[in-house]
Amino acid sequence: MPETIPKGLTRLAFGGDYNPEQWPESVWHEDVRLMREAGVTMVSVGIFSWALLEPSPGEYAFGWLDRLLDLLHAHGIRADLGTPTVAPPAWFYRAQPEALPVAADGTRYEFGSRGAICHSNADYREAAAAITTRLATRYADHPALAMWHVHNEYGVPVSACYCESCAAHFRRWLRATYETVDAVNEAWGTAFWGQRYADFNQINPPRVTPTVGNPAQALDYKRFADATLRENFVAERDILHRLSPGVPVTTNFMTALSQCDSIDYWAWGSEVDLVTNDHYLITDGRRTHVNLAMAADLTRSVAGGAPWLLLEHSTSGINWQPRNPAKAPGQMARNSLAHVARGSEGALFFQWRQSRRGAEKFHSAMLPHGGTDTRVWREVVELGASVDSLSEIRGTRTVADAAVLWDWQSWWAQNLQWRPSEDHDARERADAFYEALYDRHLTVDFAHPEADLSAYPLVVVPALYLMTQAAGRNLTEYVENGGTLVVSYFSGIVDEHDAVHDGAYPGPLRDVLGLTVEEFSPLLPGDRVRIAGPEGSELTGDVWTEFVVPRGADTVWTFADGLAAGRPAITRHRLGEGSAWYVATRLASDGLDAVLGWAADDARIAPRAELPRDVEAVRRTGESGTYLFVINHTSSDAKVPLEAHGTELLTGDRAAGRLAVPAGAVRVVRLDG
Ligand code: GAL
Numbered sequence: 033m034p035e036t037i038p039k040g041l042t043r044l045a046f047g048g049d050y051n052p053e054q055w056p057e058s059v060w061h062e063d064v065r066l067m068r069e070a071g072v073t074m075v076s077v078g079i080f081s082w083a084l085l086e087p088s089p090g091e092y093a094f095g096w097l098d099r100l101l102d103l104l105h106a107h108g109i110r111a112d113l114g115t116p117t118v119a120p121p122a123w124f125y126r127a128q129p130e131a132l133p134v135a136a137d138g139t140r141y142e143f144g145s146r147g148a149i150c151h152s153n154a155d156y157r158e159a160a161a162a163i164t165t166r167l168a169t170r171y172a173d174h175p176a177l178a179m180w181h182v183h184n185e186y187g188v189p190v191s192a193c194y195c196e197s198c199a200a201h202f203r204r205w206l207r208a209t210y211e212t213v214d215a216v217n218e219a220w221g222t223a224f225w226g227q228r229y230a231d232f233n234q235i236n237p238p239r240v241t242p243t244v245g246n247p248a249q250a251l252d253y254k255r256f257a258d259a260t261l262r263e264n265f266v267a268e269r270d271i272l273h274r275l276s277p278g279v280p281v282t283t284n285f286m287t288a289l290s291q292c293d294s295i296d297y298w299a300w301g302s303e304v305d306l307v308t309n310d311h312y313l314i315t316d317g318r319r320t321h322v323n324l325a326m327a328a329d330l331t332r333s334v335a336g337g338a339p340w341l342l343l344e345h346s347t348s349g350i351n352w353q354p355r356n357p358a359k360a361p362g363q364m365a366r367n368s369l370a371h372v373a374r375g376s377e378g379a380l381f382f383q384w385r386q387s388r389r390g391a392e393k394f395h396s397a398m399l400p401h402g403g404t405d406t407r408v409w410r411e412v413v414e415l416g417a418s419v420d421s422l423s424e425i426r427g428t429r430t431v432a433d434a435a436v437l438w439d440w441q442s443w444w445a446q447n448l449q450w451r452p453s454e455d456h457d458a459r460e461r462a463d464a465f466y467e468a469l470y471d472r473h474l475t476v477d478f479a480h481p482e483a484d485l486s487a488y489p490l491v492v493v494p495a496l497y498l499m500t501q502a503a504g505r506n507l508t509e510y511v512e513n514g515g516t517l518v519v520s521y522f523s524g525i526v527d528e529h530d531a532v533h534d535g536a537y538p539g540p541l542r543d544v545l546g547l548t549v550e551e552f553s554p555l556l557p558g559d560r561v562r563i564a565g566p567e568g569s570e571l572t573g574d575v576w577t578e579f580v581v582p583r584g585a586d587t588v589w590t591f592a593d594g595l596a597a598g599r600p601a602i603t604r605h606r607l608g609e610g611s612a613w614y615v616a617t618r619l620a621s622d623g624l625d626a627v628l629g630w631a632a633d634d635a636r637i638a639p640r641a642e643l644p645r646d647v648e649a650v651r652r653t654g655e656s657g658t659y660l661f662v663i664n665h666t667s668s669d670a671k672v673p674l675e676a677h678g679t680e681l682l683t684g685d686r687a688a689g690r691l692a693v694p695a696g697a698v699r700v701v702r703l704d705g
Contacts, residue, residue, distance in 0.1 A: 037280045037306045038178035038341070040110055043073050043423045045341055045378030046416050046697040047109070048398050050075035052100055053084050054387055060100065060109065060203030061384060064107040066399060070409075071416025072109055075384060076343065077101075079114035079184050080146060083121035094170055101176045110178035112282075112343070115159040115268055118184040119146045128155040133193035137240045139474045141190065145391075149195040151264045152201035164268045180276065181270045181343075182283040185310060192292030194237040203232045205256045219529040220248040246287035248529045254444045258296050274275035280305035284343045287334055288327030289314075290459055293447070296440040297334045298480050307335035310344035310382070311371070313355055321665050324367055325648065326466045326476075328374035329430075333478035335375070337429055342368070342376040347408050356471035358396070361407065362696040365415045366663055369698045372422065373650040374475075375430045379419060421681050422571035423698060428654030432477035433612060433637060434469060438462060439481055442498035445530050452522075453554030455575045457616070461495040461520050468624035472632065473640035475650050485510045489635035492628075493519040498526050501533075504540020511544050512608030518627060519545060520615050521576050522552070544670060545614045546584030553577045553595045561617060563601040565589035571598070571626060573601065573617025580616050581624060588630070591617070591637035602627060610634075642673050649692065660701045664693040678703040 038045060047067070052060050067075070078085070078097060086092055106109050125132060125143045131153040134140050141148045149156055164182075171177055192198075210216045213232050217536045222228045228245055229235055238250045269281045284306045286292040288311065301307055309331040313320040331340050347364050350358040359367070368379035386397035398412045443554050446458040469476050469492065477488070481503035485491050489512060496503075496519075506522060511517050524538035533539020536548035553576075555561065560574045565588060577596040585605035591597050596616075605612045611634045615627055632639070643649055646665040649672060651658060659679070669689040678701040687701045 036073060038110060038112060039279055040178050041073060043465050044372070044419050044426060045074045045380060046070075046286070046419045047072040047075045047384070048381035049079065049344065049383040050385075051080070051383060051387070052078050052385075053081055053096065054197070054348040054389070055385070057096075058097070058219070059385075060103055063399075064103055064109065066274050066404065067109055067384070068107055070413050071397065071420050072384075073378070074110040074112055074178055074380065075104065076112040076114060076181050076380065077104075078116055078167075079181060080116055080119040081114070082116035082119055085116065085167075086121065086163060086492045088123055089127070092166060101171065103315070105174070105176035111174075111176040112179045112181045113167070113171060114181040115160070115164045115183060115272075117163065117182070118149070120149065120156065120159060124159055124373070128153070128159075130195065130197065131156040132189045134195035134198075136194045136238070138194070140195075145182070145189070147189045149190065150195055150197060152193065152195075152198045154197070157264065157267065160264065161267060161271060164271045165275065168272050169335070172276035172279070177279055179306065180272045180279055182265055182272070182281060185284055185292070186261040186265060187258075187292050187295040188286065192237075194239050198260075199236050201260065202237055202253065202256050203235055206235060206252070206261065207232055209251060219400055220246050220252070221529070221531060222246065239476065244449045247445070247450075247639055248531070250448055251441070251445050251530050254294060255296070258299070261295070262300060262303065265300075267304065282306045282308045282341075282343075282426055285309045285331065285334065286311075288323065289331045293440070293443060298440065301334040301336060307331060307338070307340040308343040309340060311342065311482040312346055312350050313359075313367070315353060315355065318463075319646070321366070321646070321663075322369060322467050322470050323463070323650070325374060325470060326463065328371045328376065329432075329476050330478045332375035332430055337477070339375050339377045339427060339429065342371040342379050343369070344380060344382040345379055346396050347400075347412060349394075351392055351395040356394075359370055360696075361411070364408075364411055365418060366665060366696065366698055368415055369418065369700070370659065370663050371649065372419070372425070373430065373648070373652065373663065375652070377426055379415070384611060390479055398425065418682050418698075423658050423682075424702070425652055425700075428652040428659060430657060431475060431651040431653055432488070433474040434492065434635075435477045435479045435485055435488040436462065436466060436469070437481050437491065437493045437496055438478045439498065441528070442481075442496050445526060446495065446497040446522075448530070450550040453575060455556065455557065456495070456522060458495040458497060461618070464624060465492050465494040465518075465520065468621060468628050469623070471625065471645060472628060473643045473649060474637065482506055482690065485515060486513065488515065489637055490516045490631060492520070493523050494507070495520050496523040498528065498530065499540055500528055501540050504544070507541065507612075508544040511610035511612045514609035516610055516631050517544065517612040518615070518631045519612065521578060523571070534616075542583070544605070544607060544612045545603070546582065546607065546612070547600070547614060548581045548583060549616070550579040550581055553579065555594070559594075559596035561596070562592040563589045563617065564592045564625075565602065571619060573619055573621040574621065575618040577601075578616050580614070585612075585614065604630070644668075644670050647672065658703045660703060662691060662693045662699045662701070664695060664697050667695045670695050672704070674701065676703045676705055677703065
C-alpha cells in the first residue's frame with residue numbers, strides 16, 4: 033500500500049497520546065505489547081516533556097526518548113513527536129517571569145499547570161526555537177518518526193496575553209497593518225468617545241476599561257493574538273522543515289469547540305502539512321453526534337476538503353465538564369468512524385494509558401485504570417480491527433451536498449459587547465442550521481464567505497454579522513448563476529472594522545436578498561411570535577424580530593403578532609437563475625426544516641426520506657472507489673437502500689438491495705463499479 037501522511041503509515045492511523053514518562057520503563061514493554069494487540073499504528077509522544085528533556089538550562093536528557101522511540105519502532109508503531117513548547121519548565125519561568133501571560137485585568141498567571149505562555153515574549157520564542165532545534169536535529173532521521181506535533185492546541189487555555197511586551201508587539205502589528213496612526217483612528221472610529229490617538233505609542237491592548245471599550249480595537253486584538261500564535265507555530269514549523277525535511281508538521285486544532293473561539297482556522301489550514309483536530313463530546317443535553325459531525329465537517333473544510341486526521345478524542349468520559357458521562361457501549365466506535373466517514377484518516381485518542389496522578393486521572397483512556405479486563409479495552413481492541421479493515425479508504429474525499437458559510441472573525445465581532453440582544457448567538461444559529469441540514473441527511477462543507485461556492489446547489493448563511501462587500505458580491509453572483517441561498521437575520525451588518533455598512537441593512541446583502549431591514553426588534557426572554565405562511569402553515573420565532581421592507585423579494589411567511597406584525601418574516605428573492613431566502617427571526621427546528629425544505633426544492637436536492645432520523649449516511653470517494661458509511665445512532669435496527677451492490681468492509685459480507693445496519697452499529701460499503 034502506498035504511504036500517505038503521516039510519513040511511513042501504510043494503514044489508517046489508530047492510537048493516542050502516549051505519556052510513558054509517567055510510568056517506570058518496565059511498563060513501556062507492556063504498553064507496546066498491548067498496543068500491538070489493539071492494532072495501534074501511531075502514538076503522539078513528548079508533547080509535555082520539556083522539563084524531562086531539559087531538566088536544567090542547556091542540560092539535555094534525551095536517553096529516555098531515544099529508548100522509547102526505538103521501542104516503538106521495534107514494534108512497528110509510528111511516532112507523532114511533539115515539540116514540548118506548550119509546557120516550559122519551572123526553571124525557565126524562574127529566569128523569565130515575564131514569559132508568564134497576563135490577563136486583561138492585569139493578573140499574571142502562575143506556573144503549575146500548562147500553556148502559561150506569553151507568545152510575544154522574546155525569551156520564550158528563543159527557548160522554544162532552541163528546544164525545537166535540538167529535537168529536530170536529534171530525531172529527524174529516526175525511523176519511528178512519522179510527523180511533528182508542534183505545541184498543543186494553540187489558543188487554549190490562554191487565548192491572548194495583555195502584558196507590556198504584547199502591547200509593544202500589538203503596536204508593531206498595527207503599524208504593519210495600517211501604516212499610519214490616522215488609518216487606525218479611521219478604522220476604529222476613535223472620533224467616538226474621544227478615543228483619538230496621536231501616536232502608535234499611545235495604543236494599548238484592550239485591557240479592562242470602565243465601560244465598554246472600542247469594539248474595533250477589541251476585534252483587532254483578536255486578530256493580533258491569533259496572528260501572534262501563528263507566528264510562533266510558523267517559526268517552529270520552519271525549523272522542523274529545515275532540519276527534518278520530508279516529515280510533515282502539524283499542530284492539533286479544536287475547530288468546533290466553543291471554548292476555543294480565538295483561532296481563525298481558515299488562516300491556519302494552509303500553514304500545516306496535515307490538518308489534525310481534537311474533538312470531545314460536549315454533554316449539554318444536545319445530540320452529541322450532531323456536534324461531532326459538525327466538527328468533522330468543519331475540520332475537513334479547513335483542510336480544503338483534503339483528508340485530515342482526528343488526533344484526539346475520548347474512549348469514554350472526559351473530566352473537564354461539570355458532569356462527564358461514560359460513553360454507551362458502541363458509542364466510541366460510532367464516534368471514531370463518524371470522523372473517518374467525514375474525512376479523517378484514522379482515529380486517535382487522548383490518551384493511551386490512563387494517568388494515576390495529575391489533573392487528568394479521571395479522563396478515560398484506551399487502557400483504563402481497570403486494565404485489559406474492561407469494557408473500554410475490549411471495545412478499543414475491536415475498534416482497532418475495524419479501523420484496520422478500512423485502510424483502503426485512505427486518500428478518498430468526503431462528498432458534500434451543501435455549504436454553510438462560517439467565519440471566525442465574524443463570530444468574534446458578533447460576540448463583542450453591546451449588541452441588540454445578548455440572546456442572539458451566532459454559534460447557536462450555526463449549530464441550529466447545521467442540525468437542520470443534518471436531519472435532512474445532507475453532508476455539509478463549511479466555506480469562507482469569499483470562497484468559490486459554485487460547486488454547491490445550496491448555501492446557508494446562519495448568522496454572518498461581519499461581512500465584506502466582496503463576500504456580498506460573491507453571494508450575489510452565486511445566486512445569479514443559479515445557486516440557492518438561505519440567510520439568517522443579523523447578517524451582513526458590519527465591515528471588517530465592525531463599522532456598519534453604508535446605507536440600509538443588510539449592506540452587502542441588500543441586492544441578493546431583495547430587501548432592506550429598517551430596525552431590529554429583539555424579543556424579551558420567553559417571548560415568542562407567530563409567523564403565518566403558505567396554506568395556513570404557522571411557525572413560531574423567538575429572540576429576534578425586525579422590520580423588513582421587501583424591495584424585490586416575495587414575502588412567504590409574515591409576522592402574525594409582536595411589533596413586527598404584518599411585516600415579512602421569511603422571504604424569497606428570485607434573482608438571475610437562482611433564489612435567495614431570508615429569515616428574520618429565530619426559528620426552532622421545525623421552522624428551519626420548513627425553510628430548508630423549500631430551499632432544497634429550489635436547489636433541486638431530492639429528499640432523503642428513506643433514511644431514518646439519526647441514521648447517518650456519508651460518502652467518501654476517490655481512486656480506490658466510493659465508500660458509503662452508514663452510522664446508526666438509534667436503538668432500532670435500520671435498513672438503508674443501496675444504489676449499487678457492494679462489499680461491506682467491517683464484516684466482509686456482500687451487500688445489495690437494502691443494507692441492514694443493527695442498532696448502534698456502523699457499516700461501510702465499498703460500492704461496485
Ligand atoms: C485536550 C488536550 C489533551 C488533554 C485532553 C483531555 O484538549 O490536548 O492534552 O488535556 O484535552 O480531554
